[in-house]
Amino acid sequence: MIAKKIIRMTTVDSWDCFNMNLEILSKSSQATIDLGKKFSKILRGGDIIIFSGELGGGKTTFISGLANGLEIKENLSSPSFTILNQYNAGKLKLVHIDFYRLDGIDEFDNIGIDDHIYDDSAIVCIEWGEKIRQYIKKDYLNISFNYIIEGEESINKRIIRFNSSSNYWDKKLNILKKLLAREDIQNT
Numbered sequence: 001m002i003a004k005k006i007i008r009m010t011t012v013d014s015w016d017c018f019n020m021n022l023e024i025l026s027k028s029s030q031a032t033i034d035l036g037k038k039f040s041k042i043l044r045g046g047d048i049i050i051f052s053g054e055l056g057g058g059k060t061t062f063i064s065g066l067a068n069g070l071e072i073k074e075n076l077s078s079p080s081f082t083i084l085n086q087y088n089a090g091k092l093k094l095v096h097i098d099f100y101r102l103d104g105i106d107e108f109d110n111i112g113i114d115d116h117i118y119d120d121s122a123i124v125c126i127e128w129g130e131k132i133r134q135y136i137k138k139d140y141l142n143i144s145f146n147y148i149i150e151g152e153e154s155i156n157k158r159i160i161r162f163n164s165s166s167n168y169w170d171k172k173l174n175i176l177k178k179l180l181a182r183e184d185i186q187n188t
Contacts, residue, residue, distance in 0.1 A: 020170040022162040022177060025148075029156055032058045036065025038179055042172045043070075045092050046120040048138055050129030053145030058158050059127045062143070066125065067094055084116070091121065098127040139166040141173075 026032045043066075051059040064076040070089035076096065087094040095116045117124055117136060129142075141164055148157040164170050 020162075020164040020173045022173050024160045024162075024180070026058070026158050026160055027156060029058070029061050032061045032158070032160070033065035033068070035160065035180075036062040036067075037069035038183070039176060040066045040069025041179060042175050043123050045122060046138075048117060048124045048136060048140035049126070050136075050140050050142045051125065051127045051145070052129065052142065053158075054147065057145035057147065058160070059143075059145055062145070062160070063096055063125050063127075066123075067096075070094055070123070086116075086122075089123070093119070093122040095119070095122045095124045096127075097124065097129075139168045141169045 024035060026035060039062075051063070053059055060076070067074075067076045067087060067089075070092065072087045072089050072094060074087055076085070076087070084098075085096045087096070097113070097116070116122055118138065129140075141162060144161045144163070146159045146161070148159060162173055162176070164173055
C-alpha cells in the first residue's frame, strides 16, 4: 500500500487561476518510494518537478521510486556534491539536480541548467528547487515534504504535498489521484 490516505485535495479554479493541492500521508520510506513509482506513471518528457523540505525529508527517496517507475536500473543517489545526475529511461532522460550547496544564480548558470530544464526529452527533478523557482519559464509542479512529529511511532511519517499552479499540472494531479484511489487510498 502506498500510503494510508489522501489527507486533502483542494482546488481553486477561476478563469485565470488554477491551483490544485494534494496532500498524502506517507508512513514509511517504502510508502514514499511506492508513491514516487506511481507518480512516474503520469510524467512525460519536458516535465519539471521542484522538491522542497527538510534535510532527510524524503526527497531523494521519492525520486528513487520515480526512477524505479521509469524502469531505470541504476541505483539513484543524491547529487548533493555532483549537483546533477542524469539517467537514461528508454527514450526519456531523468535529470536529478540538487541545489542544496548552491547559493546564487551565477552558480546555476555555470552548470548549464537551461540545457536540462528546457529539454523536452527529459523529466527534471530539482531538489531545493525553490532557490531557482523564479527563473523557470515553464510550468512546474512543487512537491514538499514535511515530517510529522507525534511520538515514537511517527519516526518515518511525513506529509507529501503536491502543489500545482497550472491547468497542465492540475490535470496530472487528478490522474494521480485516480491512480492512488485504485490502491485503496481513501479520501477523508
